[in-house]
Amino acid sequence: MIRALCFLAALGLTACSAEKAPQSVSAEPSFVPLKAPLGQIVAMRRLTEAQYRNSIADIFGPDIRVAGRFEPIVRPVHELIATGAASSTISPAGLEQFDAMARAIAAQIFDADHRAQFMACAPRDVAAPDPDCAARVLVPVGRYLFRRPMTQEEVAAYVMMAGKATASSGDFHKGLELALAAMLVSPHFLYVVESAEADPESPGDLRLDNLARASRLSFLLWNTTPNETLLKAAEQGQLTDPSQLAAIAGRMVRSPRLEDGVRAFFADMLLFEKFDEMAKDQIVYPRFNPDVASALSEQMLRMIVDQLVTQKGDYRDLFTTRRTFINRALGPLYQAKVTSTQGWVPYEFAPGDDRAGLLGQAGFLALYAHSGRSSPTLRGRAIRELLLCQPVPNPPGNVNFTAVQDVTSTAMPTAKMRLTAHNSDPVCAACHRITDPLGLPLEKFDGIGAFRRQENGAPIDTAGLFEGVAFQGNIGLGKALAASTSTTECVAGRAFQYATGRVPEDDGALAGGIEQDFAKDGYRIASLFLRVATMPQAYRIAAPPLAAPEIAMTTSKGVHP
Amino acid sequence: MLSHKIAALCAAALFVPIVPAQTATLPAPPANGEMGFVFAHFAPAIHQGDQDCPDGPVATLRDNYLQTQASAERLRLLEKPNEAELTKRWTGYAFGPQGTNICTHPDKFDRPSQRIVQGKVAQGLDLDGGADAEGCDHDPFTSPTGQAGVDNQMWRAMGCVRTWRGVDGTGGDIVRGLTQFLISGEHTQVLLLTGVDSLSDDPDVTVIYANSEDRAVVDAKQNFMPDASYTVVANAQHRNVLKGRIVGGVLMTDPAHIRLRQSWGQGSERDIRGKRTEYDMTKARLRLTFQPDGSLKGLVGGYQPIWNIMASASIGGEGAATTAGYDCAAMYAALKKLADGDRDPATGQCRRISSAMEVLAVPAFVNDTLPATRVAQQ
Numbered sequence: 033m034i035r036a037l038c039f040l041a042a043l044g045l046t047a048c049s050a051e052k053a054p055q056s057v058s059a060e061p062s063f064v065p066l067k068a069p070l071g072q073i074v075a076m077r078r079l080t081e082a083q084y085r086n087s088i089a090d091i092f093g094p095d096i097r098v099a100g101r102f103e104p105i106v107r108p109v110h111e112l113i114a115t116g117a118a119s120s121t122i123s124p125a126g127l128e129q130f131d132a133m134a135r136a137i138a139a140q141i142f143d144a145d146h147r148a149q150f151m152a153c154a155p156r157d158v159a160a161p162d163p164d165c166a167a168r169v170l171v172p173v174g175r176y177l178f179r180r181p182m183t184q185e186e187v188a189a190y191v192m193m194a195g196k197a198t199a200s201s202g203d204f205h206k207g208l209e210l211a212l213a214a215m216l217v218s219p220h221f222l223y224v225v226e227s228a229e230a231d232p233e234s235p236g237d238l239r240l241d242n243l244a245r246a247s248r249l250s251f252l253l254w255n256t257t258p259n260e261t262l263l264k265a266a267e268q269g270q271l272t273d274p275s276q277l278a279a280i281a282g283r284m285v286r287s288p289r290l291e292d293g294v295r296a297f298f299a300d301m302l303l304f305e306k307f308d309e310m311a312k313d314q315i316v317y318p319r320f321n322p323d324v325a326s327a328l329s330e331q332m333l334r335m336i337v338d339q340l341v342t343q344k345g346d347y348r349d350l351f352t353t354r355r356t357f358i359n360r361a362l363g364p365l366y367q368a369k370v371t372s373t374q375g376w377v378p379y380e381f382a383p384g385d386d387r388a389g390l391l392g393q394a395g396f397l398a399l400y401a402h403s404g405r406s407s408p409t410l411r412g413r414a415i416r417e418l419l420l421c422q423p424v425p426n427p428p429g430n431v432n433f434t435a436v437q438d439v440t441s442t443a444m445p446t447a448k449m450r451l452t453a454h455n456s457d458p459v460c461a462a463c464h465r466i467t468d469p470l471g472l473p474l475e476k477f478d479g480i481g482a483f484r485r486q487e488n489g490a491p492i493d494t495a496g497l498f499e500g501v502a503f504q505g506n507i508g509l510g511k512a513l514a515a516s517t518s519t520t521e522c523v524a525g526r527a528f529q530y531a532t533g534r535v536p537e538d539d540g541a542l543a544g545g546i547e548q549d550f551a552k553d554g555y556r557i558a559s560l561f562l563r564v565a566t567m568p569q570a571y572r573i574a575a576p577p578l579a580a581p582e583i584a585m586t587t588s589k590g591v592h593p
Numbered sequence: 594m595l596s597h598k599i600a601a602l603c604a605a606a607l608f609v610p611i612v613p614a615q616t617a618t619l620p621a622p623p624a625n626g627e628m629g630f631v632f633a634h635f636a637p638a639i640h641q642g643d644q645d646c647p648d649g650p651v652a653t654l655r656d657n658y659l660q661t662q663a664s665a666e667r668l669r670l671l672e673k674p675n676e677a678e679l680t681k682r683w684t685g686y687a688f689g690p691q692g693t694n695i696c697t698h699p700d701k702f703d704r705p706s707q708r709i710v711q712g713k714v715a716q717g718l719d720l721d722g723g724a725d726a727e728g729c730d731h732d733p734f735t736s737p738t739g740q741a742g743v744d745n746q747m748w749r750a751m752g753c754v755r756t757w758r759g760v761d762g763t764g765g766d767i768v769r770g771l772t773q774f775l776i777s778g779e780h781t782q783v784l785l786l787t788g789v790d791s792l793s794d795d796p797d798v799t800v801i802y803a804n805s806e807d808r809a810v811v812d813a814k815q816n817f818m819p820d821a822s823y824t825v826v827a828n829a830q831h832r833n834v835l836k837g838r839i840v841g842g843v844l845m846t847d848p849a850h851i852r853l854r855q856s857w858g859q860g861s862e863r864d865i866r867g868k869r870t871e872y873d874m875t876k877a878r879l880r881l882t883f884q885p886d887g888s889l890k891g892l893v894g895g896y897q898p899i900w901n902i903m904a905s906a907s908i909g910g911e912g913a914a915t916t917a918g919y920d921c922a923a924m925y926a927a928l929k930k931l932a933d934g935d936r937d938p939a940t941g942q943c944r945r946i947s948s949a950m951e952v953l954a955v956p957a958f959v960n961d962t963l964p965a966t967r968v969a970q971q
Contacts, residue, residue: 318812363822364810369958370822373807 071227134216394481408471445488629959717745778808
C-alpha cells in the first residue's frame with residue numbers, strides 16, 4: 033500500500049503552495065469541506081475495473097467513455113480478488129494507465145458538450161482563475177469521488193491546482209480538467225479507504241465509521257460508488273445505528289441494482305478473469321470463435337442472476353435449474369434454436385437434459401478444460417475449490433502426464449481410461465481421488481462445452497461420486513452438490529470474505545453462523561447479502577490501523593496526512 | 594395422393610441427380626417434420642469442359658480494343674514505350690457520348706458478342722420440358738450425367754469469362770465473392786421444409802425459400818456452423834413458398850417465381866456497396882439431394898433477367914471496365930443473343946435467360962415469420 037502511495041507521489045502531481053479553501057463556498061452539505069480529521073484508516077481496497085467503470089458512469093453519466101487497460105488485481109491463492117484488493121499495489125506502468133484514463137475522462141467532463149451539468153457557477157472570467165467557482169465545482173465532485181467530503185487541505189490544493197492550470201492555459205475549464213484528473217488518480221479514489229472509529233459497544237476496539245460503511249454497502253450490494261442518499265445517511269450517522277443500517281441495506285437488496293452486486297460477487301468467486309485468457313485450439317475446436325468466447329461468461333452470469341435475483345430462488349437450485357439464456361452465437365454449441373436475432377433470450381432445457389445447472393453451462397466446461405481437450409481433473413478441482421471451498425494441492429513437479437495427454441489413444445480412448453492409467457502412480461492417485469469423481473460426470477461435454485456422445489468412438493462413462501453418494505452425469509452431480517452443506521457453507525463464507533476482504537476462518541465460528549442463517553433464509557442470496565451487510569462482526573476491525581498515508585500533492589509547505 | 598405421386602414421377606423424369614442420393618444412410622426426419630437449412634454456397638454451377646472455350650477465355654476490354662486496330666498499329670501500341678498511350682486509348686474505349694460507360698450502359702454500345710461456351714455439357718435443370726411457348730430457340734446442354742435438355746444459357750454466355758469459369762475444377766472469383774456475401778449476411782438465404790415425413794420419399798413437402806437478415810454464424814475457418822439460428826425476413830416478397838416432394842432422397846419443387854434479395858454492402862454509396870438488387874427467377878425450381886451429414890446439395894434453376902446476370906459488373910460501372918477489364922457490351926451482346934425465356938411479343942427478343950446455381954445448404958434452425966398483413970391504401 034505504501035508503495036502505491038509512493039508511486040502516486042512519484043507521479044509528480046503538481047505541488048502547490050498552500051491556499052485556503054474559498055470562504056464563500058455555500059453551506060450546503062455537499063459544499064462543506066470535512067472539518068473533522070479523517071478517521072483511522074484500517075484498510076484500503078483497490079477498485080476493480082468494474083467498480084471504477086461503474087463509479088465513473090454513476091457520478092458523471094454513462095456517456096463518459098473509460099478507455100484504457102486496467103492493471104489486474106492479483107488474486108491470492110484460493111481467495112477472492114476482493115481479498116487481494118486489500119493488499120493490491122499499483123505499479124508505475126499501471127499508474128500511467130490510470131493517469132491516461134483520468135485525463136481522458138476529465139477532458140470529456142469539461143468539454144463543451146458535458147460541462148454545463150457539472151458547473152455550479154460561471155467563472156468571472158473564463159480565461160482567469162476563479163477559486164470560488166472552482167471550489168463550487170470541485171467540492172461536490174470530490175465528495176462523490178472520495179466517497180466522503182474532501183478535507184479543507186484537499187479543497188485548497190485542488191482549487192489551487194485548477195487556478196495554476198487556468199493561468200498557464202488561459203482557460204478556466206482546462207484548469208478544472210487538470211484538477212479533476214488529479215483527483216481521479218488520488219488513492220482516495222482508486223482505493224476504497226476504510227476508516228474506523230472507536231466502538232462504543234466494545235471499548236478499546238474499532239469499528240468502521242459511517243462513511244466507510246456507505247462504501248462497504250454500495251460496493252458490496254451494487255458494485256458501485258455510494259450515491260447521494262447513502263452519503264447523506266452516512267453523514268447523518270445513520271449507518272452505525274443497527275436498525276437504520278438494516279433498513280437502508282434492506283432497501284438496497286430489494287433494488288434491481290442488486291444484480292450488479294451479485295454479478296460481481298460470482299464473477300469473483302468463480303474466477304471469471306480467466307475468461308480473458310481462455311484460448312482454444314482452432315484445429316480441434318473450429319466452432320470456438322470470438323463471439324462464442326465472449327458469450328460464455330455472460331450466459332453463466334445471466335443464469336445466476338435469473339435464479340438468485342430475478343426468481344429469488346434457492347442457491348442450491350442453481351446446480352439443477354433448467355433455465356438459462358442463449359444467444360445466436362451459442363446456438364450451434366448447444367444445438368438449440370434461438371428465437372431472437374439479437375441479444376439474449378430465455379431458454380429452458382428439456383427435462384432430463386444433462387445440461388441442467390451451472391456446471392452444464394458451456395462457460396464452466398470450457399473454462400475448466402485444456403485448449404484442445406476436456407479435463408475431468410481441472411473441472412473437478414474447480415468444483416472443489418470454487419464451489420465447495422476445499423483447496424486441492426498442486427501436482428508435484430515431476431509428474432508424467434504422457435498417459436492423460438494421449439487423447440487419440442485407441443487403447444485408452446476415453447479420459448477416464450487415461451486417468452485410470454495415470455493413477456496407477458499412487459502419488460497422483462491421492463489427489464485425483466479428490467478431483468476426478470467430480471469431473472468425470474461432465475465428460476459428455478468436450479473442451480468447449482459442446483455435447484458429445486462418444487470419445488474416440490468409445491462410450492463415455494459419466495459415473496461420479498461425492499460424499500459417499502454415487503451418481504451419473506451432470507444431473508447427478510448437480511443434485512449431489514445441491515444436497516451438500518459444503519456447497520452452501522462455501523458461498524456463505526465467500527460472501528463474508530467478499531464484503532470484508534477477510535477470510536471468515538479468521539473469525540472462528542462466524543462462518544458456521546452465517547451458513548445457519550443462510551439456511552434459515554431458505555438459501556436466498558439477497559438474504560445472505562443482507563446479513564453480511566448488516567452483521568456487526570463485519571464492521572469490527574480485527575487488524576491494527578494502518579499508518580496514515582502520505583501524499584505529496586497537497587501543498588508545497590509540507591506533506592499533509 | 595395419387596395425383597401427388599404422378600406429379601412426383603413426372604417431376605422426377607425432368608431432373609437428373611447431380612449428387613446420387615444415398616437413401617439408405619439418410620437419417621429419419623424430426624418428429625415435427627420441420628427442417629431448416631442455411632445456404633453455405635450459392636453460385637453459378639460451374640462445369641469446365643475441355644471443348645468449352647477453344648479460342649480461349651473471354652477477351653478483356655483492352656484486347657477487344659486492340660482488335661479494332663490495324664495490325665501495324667496494334668503492334669506499335671504493344672511496345673513497352675507506348676504502354677501509357679495504349680492504356681489511355683483502351684480505357685477511353687469504355688466510354689461513350691454523354692458520360693455513358695460500357696458497363697453502366699452496355700446497351701448503348703454496339704459491340705460483338707464475347708466468346709461463348711462451345712461445349713455440349715453443363716450443369717442445370719430442364720426448365721422448359723423441351724419446349725417453351727414463351728421462350729426462344731436455344732441449344733440445350735447435356736448434363737454431366739448424360740441427361741439431355743439442360744437449360745442453362747447463362748453458362749453458355751458466361752462460361753468463358755475467367756472470373757466465372759475458374760481453372761482446374763475450381764470456380765472463378767464469382768464463386769468466392771458470392772460465398773463471401775453469404776458469410777457477411779448480405780445475401781443470407783434459408784430453407785424451411787415442413788411436413789417432411791421421410792427423407793427418402795415424401796409426396797408433399799412445403800418449402801419456404803427465403804432471405805434472412807441474420808449474419809452467418811461461421812467457425813474459425815469461415816465454414817458455416819450447423820445448427821445456427823436464422824429468422825426469415827419480414828418482407829413477404831423475399832419469402833417464397835414452394836410446393837415440393839421428395840423422391841429417392843431428392844427434394845424437388847414445382848416451378849415458381851422465386852425472388853431473393855441481394856444487398857451489396859452495408860449502405861455506403863461510394864461504390865457498389867449499398868446497392869440493392871434481387872435474384873429474380875421465373876419458372877424456378879429447386880433440386881436438392883439429402884446428404885448423410887444432414888446437408889442438402891444440388892441446383893436452383895430458373896430464368897433470370899439478362900441484366901441481373903451482369904448486375905455486379907453493371908453496378909461496378911467504369912471501374913468494372915477499366916480496372917477489372919470487363920467488356921460489358923460484349924457480355925451484354927452474348928446474354929441478349931442467348932436469352933431463351935420471357936419472349937417480348939412485340940419484338941420477339943427474349944428478356945430472360947435460363948440459369949443454374951449450384952447450392953449447398955447446411956442444417957440450421959429457421960424461425961419463420963408470417964407474411965405481413967397487407968392493407969390496401971389509396
